[in-house]
Amino acid sequence: MDKKTPLYETHVALKGKIVPFGGYLLPVQYQETGLVKEHLAVREAVGMFDVSHMGEIVIQGKDALKNVQNLFTNDFETMKQGQIKYTLMCQEDGGIIDDLILYKYEEDMYMGVVNAANKEKDYQWIKEHVTGEVEVIDYSEGIGLIAIQGPKAKATLLKIIDSADFPEKYYTFKSKVKVNDMIIDLSETGYTGEEGYELYTRSEDVVAIWNLLMEAGREFGITPCGLGARDTLRLEAGMPLYGHEMSETINPIQAGLKFAVKLNKPEFIGKEAIENAENKRKRVGLKILGKGIVRENAPVFIGDEEVGLSTSGTHAPHLGYAIAMAYIDQEFTELGQQVEVEVRGRRILAEVTPMPFYKK
Incomplete structure (x- = not known):
């Protein structure tokens, strides 16, 4: 319920x-x-x-830093009290379990703010993967x-x-x-x-x-x-949403989130898989040139070849035109590349465009 x-x-x-x-x-x-x-x-x-509805999970104790370094993709070694960092939590195979923002309260206390739908899954994963002198508390x-x-x-x-x-x-x-x-x-x-x-x-x-x-x-x-x-x-704003642009079958580099992945860290869960992944597709922005709105799971074509799949789309109220995000084969991700997106059996013209679509 x-x-x-x-x-x-x-x-x-x-x-x-x-x-x-x-x-x-x-x-x-x-x-x-x-x-x-x-x-x-x-x-x-x-x-x-x-x-x-968002979840708040606290990781605290003498070994808190060691654990957040291992659990999450960003680097928190020099993080100061009062700072916040965007990060990801990955499986051993590099797939994204969730994205979150991590708050540093004290030298030995961090709070991760996680997606509502993933709250229980995240809490269990963290509890199962912490070691040493550390406590994990769900304050949601x-x-x-x-x-x-x-x-x-x-x-x-x-x-x-x-x-x-x-x-x-x-x-x-x-x-x-x-x-x-x-x-x-x-x-x-x-x-x-x-x-x-x-x-x-x-x-x-x-x-x-x-x-x-x-x-x-x-x-x-x-x-x-x-x-x-x-x-x-x-x-x-070109921001990804878990369950659309991110999932357990997508790694952070594919998702365009390399800035939050510090591969120069000695270790974190999923590091080796992310380093060695062959990413055939990557996340791109699409400006819709034809008439219609592209939603999620619409196939993307160049001619008769299916080259991708949309993940989210809408009419952008501030911009005044339709936009979408999609995963597309690497060779077709150059800016200006024109593609067609199939919506209810009809092809709509679109082109690969820079993200974010809007910047203040």
């Missing part, structure tokens, strides 16, 4: 269209705005998302998480948070920040391609924090946003 986040009743009151996602009931969009308005609010002003149920994104996100937060309590820069965070009589952790992170922040709260405080932000952002046109806008925003 699907769970509800602490903000479920808030979404219902705001006339959110509720759908199951990652084991939770969440709004895909709101009746009074809709996906396009929600998307544009983030690009032009400020939007707010309930992301309390006790944490509420709100993302506030867009050019007016900081101005909104400044109405309830002192400027001295803001993170120093992108991919850093401040812990134990006071908001009225509540305590939050505030990170400069997001999944939209815009300036933005994420607020980690106790589950019992998340409704109060949401309401404070709604009031603080009123003058900026703050807009609650659903899963639909979250997906179109991340697509415009």
